[in-house]
Each structure stands twice: as structure tokens, then as C-alpha cells.
Amino acid sequence: MAQLIMKRTVLTDRAKLQMIAALLVLVCFASFFVGRYPVEPDAVLGIMAAKLFWLPHAWSGDMETVVMTVRLPRILAALLVGAALSASGAAYQGMFRNPMVSPGILGVSAGASFGAALAILLSLDFIWIQFAAFGFGLAAVAVTYLASTKLSKSRDTMLVLILAGIIVGTVFTSFVSLIKFLADPLDKLPTITFWLMGGLSTVNLSDIGMIVIPIMAGLIVLILLRWKLNVMSFGDEEAQALGVNTGRLRCVVIFCATLITASAVSVSGIIGLVGLIVPHLTRLVVGPNYKVLLPASVMMGAIFLLVVDNFSRILWSVEIPLGILTSIIGAPIFMYLLLTSQRGWTS
């Protein structure tokens, strides 16, 4: 009997992951024929299949251009950025034992955008935009974390961490403003401003080539280490007594989470609230065990950002920057979560 019940819970976890994966595939496919230029589903399939096999061309050249050079990079970018932000949010939440943190709240996004804006100002190559975003993102989370450990003499470490993150974020945001102030108003300023709003409309396949390796590498390491995040969420001393080398694990997880956040930020700009909300929504669906939560968060993040990006493409004749839309959609969802999911939020 006991065996039976256990089997069932294991199965449902797997079934939930399979359902989320199926949803992901469906949303990906549907995204190819969402847009102003009409492309039929069978044409999408044909164009895809034609890359692998020889097929009679039953579609126009325009359609192929739309699918392969306009929509494909954008869909890939939304998948990667959504997965990266959501996974790093989930990882930070476990690592800092705090369901309220995210790359945004810890100051990582602000640090990374300062790095990227600085690189744009200096007209550096894309690879340097990435490096700068990563370097300053890592610096931001390090300052936030060190400040909070020094300041949290009182027991309320959760609040102190959030406040430290807000302060670090504010400092980097004002550095970004300084860069905008210094930037050439005819050339660099519009580039930086538009990039900061957050969006995927200018992404091309070579950008994706640059971020796919760091994001996949970071995600793979996080997924391999995911179960240890459960142990870490009980605090350093307990985790150490359970046999975890907490110092090393924390460094690796923060490094990977920051790497994938910074890589995402370097192509998409600031896309708010994804790293905070998606892990929460996912926790409601699959529970808090990181063994399931982390892979589920990766997929849910990809789905969420892809769906929101599709809306940003089709809602109005002028495209709304994605970052604005995720914040407008995300804020009420977050308020709703705050009001309803009290479980495990205390202390």
C-alpha cells in the first residue's frame, strides 16, 4: 500500500513534467504562425521538414523568410531568455532561502544592464557586451550578498537581503542613467534606451549563437545540482551537517545563475518579473522539490516568455517592448500570488 502511494506521487511528478513539455512544444509550434504575415501550419511544417529532407516547395519564398529569419530567431530567443530568467530565479530563491528574490531584486539585472550599457557606449563588440553584463551582474549579486550577511545581525535575513538588493539595484540603475546622460543623443542614447526597455524584436541568429552556449552550460550545471538546492534551503549550518560543502556549492550556483541571467540580459535588455513569478507559478503546479521544480521552471519560463512575446507581436500595430508587457502582466499575477499562497511564506 505504502509502495503504491509512493509510486503514484512519483508518476504524477513525471506526468506533470511531460504535460509541461507537451505544452512547450505546442506553444513553440503555434508561435510560428502567430503574426501579421499569415503562414499556414502545414507550410510551417513543410518549411521545417525541408531543412532536413528534400520536399516540393508548396509555399512562397516570403513565407520561408518570415518563418526562418524573422520568427525562428525570435522564438529561440524567447525560449532561451525565458528559461534562463526563470531558472536563475528559482536557483537564487533556493540558494538565498527566500521565495521573494529574483535576478531583478538581487540587483543582478541592474548590474548586468549597466555592464551592457557601458559596453554599448564604448561601441564594443557583442561578446564584450556579454562579458560586461556578466561581470557587473556578478559584482552586483556579490555586493548584495556580502552586504546582507554583514547587516543581518538581527534574525530577519530575508528582509535585509531584499533591501540590500534594492539598494544595489538602485545604484546600478543610476549608473545606467549616468551612461545615458553621457551618451550621444542621436546615436548611442536611442540604442541604449530601446535596448533597456527589453525586447526581442532585433534578435538575429548570430546573437542566439552567442548566448546559447553560456545559457545551456549554466542550465545544465544547475539542473545537475538541483536536488542540493533543497538541502541548502534549510540553511548553511544544517546543510553542512548533512554533508554539503556549502561554500563551494553556493559559488557554483551563483556563478551559473548569474551567467545565464547576464547572457539573457545581453540580448533582451531588462525583462522584469519573469524570474520572480514563473518559479512561484511553477511551485504551485509541481511543489517545492527542486528535483522537479527546476526543470519545470525552465520549461514554464520558456512558455511564459514565448506567449507574452507573441502577444507583444500581435496585440497592437506598433510592437510593445516585451519588458514593459511582462511587467504589466506580471505585477497583478504577483499580487495575486502574494494574496493567495500563504503556504510556506511565513518567517
Place this chain on the structure above:
Amino acid sequence: MELEVRDLACGYLDKTVVSRISLSIATGDSLCLLGPNGVGKTTFFKTLLGLLKLKAGQVLVNGEDVANWSRQKFATKVGYVPQSHIPPFPFAVLDVVVMGRNAHLGTFGAPGKEDRLIAEAVLDTLEIGYLKNRVYTEISGGERQLVLIARALAQKPEFLIMDEPTASLDFGNQIKVLNQIDKLVKAEKVGVIMTTHFPNQAFFYASKVAIIGKDNTFVVGAPDEVITEKYLQEVYGVEVKIIAVEGKRGARKVCVPVA
């Protein structure tokens, strides 16, 4: 199997809190550590567990100095039962107990079916198998304490270090938790070191008692030798009488405040 502490000094940075602590327990022993608030019982535990650097002395497991052991190796020998607190996420009880298996898993490892079976067996040993699918953050304080003991047992250690396992429990839960600990010591031959604020618990359950007093005094020995009216008066500054009461398992000593 023996856990030995030799001339240990513990403290933070440049401040030594307690020093010259020497004691040893074998598997199947239980040692109660008594002492007033603030004398450094927790500091001693943290040092014993390797969470704080030791200032002097040695910790030995089966005669081997643990100074160069990895956390993982130490965790397979010595388990820790902290005072329960609420974690930030609502884990299922079984998931919490399975975390005890960490010491037996690799860096990228996650517990498998066998580990879940061990966790379930441990829950059954403690007679809390019914809790396994409950949410850890929603069960009672006494149940949480037992779950943490189960987690430490899933580690399959030879020794358990328990930090006030009965703190903040109601009267009934205190006795239940202590009886389970007693069973572990006698039936499973685990060696237990636990702190408590109640000399009576030491009389009932301990084979050895250690007292850290004010001004860094330290004694260790059999309960009857160490817990005396005079010594309790000295350490705690209250007047007590120790009397014998008939129990189911023969006469038991209890101490009662008289002034």
C-alpha cells in the same frame, strides 16, 4: 564505536567561550549536556560538528582525528538534529527526511528509490510513518522535531548530536520525543549527545551527564554523581531537593525546586 572530544576549546574569532572540554561516548550511550543559558553549549555543539573552527583540542571518531575529514564523510558518522525552524518552502515530510541521504550521494546525485525506502523505514522506526505525505511546514512542533530526528537517522550515522530536542514542545510531546530517543539509543545503538534544561531528563534518559557551569567549569560523569543538590545550587543558583519516586521501571530520581 566511540566519539571522543579531547581538551576542546571553542569560541568566535578571538574570544574563547568554553575550554578544556573532554568527554567521550560510545554507541549505545546517551550523554545529556546541562548548563545555564549563555555558557556556550551551542558554541560547543557547533565546534563539535565542525561548523565553527576549534580553538584547541581534537575531535576523534573511532580514534581518528576528524580535522581533515570532508563534511560528507563526517556526516556519515555524526548526524545533527537542530532545533526545528520553518523552512521557506513547503516541502513534503518524506522529501525532508530523504535530505538526510545527502551524505551518501555524489555531487550531482539525487536520491533514488532506495533512499526513499530508507527514509520511509526511518519514519516507521519513529512511529510517524503517517506523516510522510504531509507538508513539513504545516505539522506540529513535536512532529517537526521527530521529522528532523528521522532526517538525521536517514543519514545512518553512529552518533547523533541534538540541540535541545524538547525545547518548545508541550509536556506530552516532550515525553514522546524523549522516549523515541531512548529507544534509538537502546535498540538501534545510536550514541546520543543532547542538550537539555531539565536535570530530570538527564536522570531518566542519560547514561552520562556533562555540565558546563559559569566561569568555564566542566564536569562529566554518571548522572547520580554529577547531578547533586549542591552542584545544581552552584550552577543554577536555585535551591533544589533530589528525591526518589517509584516508576514503572523502578525508582527514579527527580529534582524539585524547594525555594
